[in-house]
Amino acid sequence: MNPSSLTRLDDFTWRIEPSGRMRVPGVLYANEALVGAMDDKVREQLVNVASLPGIVQAAYVMPDAHWGYGFPIGGVAAFDADRGGVVSAGGVGFDISCGVRCLHTGLKRDDLPSLQSRLADELYRHIPAGVGSRGRIHLDEAGMEAMLAGGAEWAVAPGWGRPADLERIEERGRMTDPRPEAVSDKAKRRQRDEMGTLGSGNHYLEVQEVETLHDRATAEAFGLAEGDVVVFIHCGSRGLGHQVGTEFLRAMTLAAPEHGLELPDRELACAPIRSELGQTYLGAMRAAINCALANRQILTQLTREVFAELCPSADLRLLFDVSHNTCKVEEHVIDGQPRRLYVHRKGATRAFGPGHPDLPDAYREVGQPVLIGGSMGTASHVLAGNRQAGIQAFASACHGAGRAMSRRRALKSWQGRQLIDELRGRGILVRSPSSKGVAEEAPGAYKDVDAVVDAAEAAGLARRVAWLLPRVCIKG
């Protein structure tokens, strides 16, 4: 995208002025190089989102944005139901409530040399990873309903975790107002054996070291110190979320004419919030959020089992769990007036600032932990939400490095085995069922996560707290 085609507000904020069908401007948070590297498709998609009914303030993209199905990945848009606002399945994405959680381990850098290779082998053996992986839980109809209604709470009750974990999860581990009955039988069938599995694509479980602290006071509130060993888990709602997304995209596309919606792009499927279909989607999506929260909760407990076996002194406590593919009802102050908005974040992380009532007590003074997963073999970041001077993407930040290259092109450019050897040479142990998957996820196929996070911080979206480097990566 040519930066000179945008209005430059400052070095990290760019605007597409409203024209044609746009109801609000488009705003990009990125430096000039990141804007320049973005596909023109991102601009086109941002313009389309800005044209949807009931959109409030602006359509936003984060510095890691790239083009996606309908909405850009790295996009944020909020809609007002009172003003004809819509909910969009494409604005959430296929992997509903895909997200990241970070666990303390109680271990330090010096504990790793004797453990690293056994951790890699045992985590890989114990945690189902890859396309179509199945777990040790098999849900019957009643179990499925309870899981979709209960989220991480459902998982913790029989022992997949600790009650204290729930305080450290967005929505306290359970999305309210789910409608399990709005999830199709087919979606439920796909999920029957997939709880507690990592999946494939960009999903992973990593053991990492805290390399550098940027904000000592906030790091202390988060319980992070230099040299700490932590675990990052990145995954979502597996087959169920994908099936829900697929079915509602189709239904919303078909129903657009009867809702009086003229879609700027066929892929931009949406429905009025105040419609039967809009409400059914919201209920099904919230159930899928609970599926993702339960899934990450079970994976947490599986990780604890491995650490308990290899290193009984380890104590895996949850730092936080964030989702980056959601639509949530939140109150935001617009022109001095509080309004209830349906905030879509697709490849974007919620980043509530200090004092927000929804934050756990331990983090209320410093702001929400914002967990940014890098690409395989590169850094991850912990950030914190800022107190908002105004409305900046409705308290949102980036979610990761963001792809810079298609999977197809990555496959032509790298070989999985060779990447794994190279990473081993740099002290990073990768275990994966698919060397093709590893090639698709080559670090070089992603943007520079450090540059993305620098831009997010400079744009005022969140502030850097800690920089982490991987030592073990279980790759789906």
Next chain:
DNA sequence: ATGTCC
């Protein structure tokens, strides 16, 4: 992202 095409 995804039983990588019902």
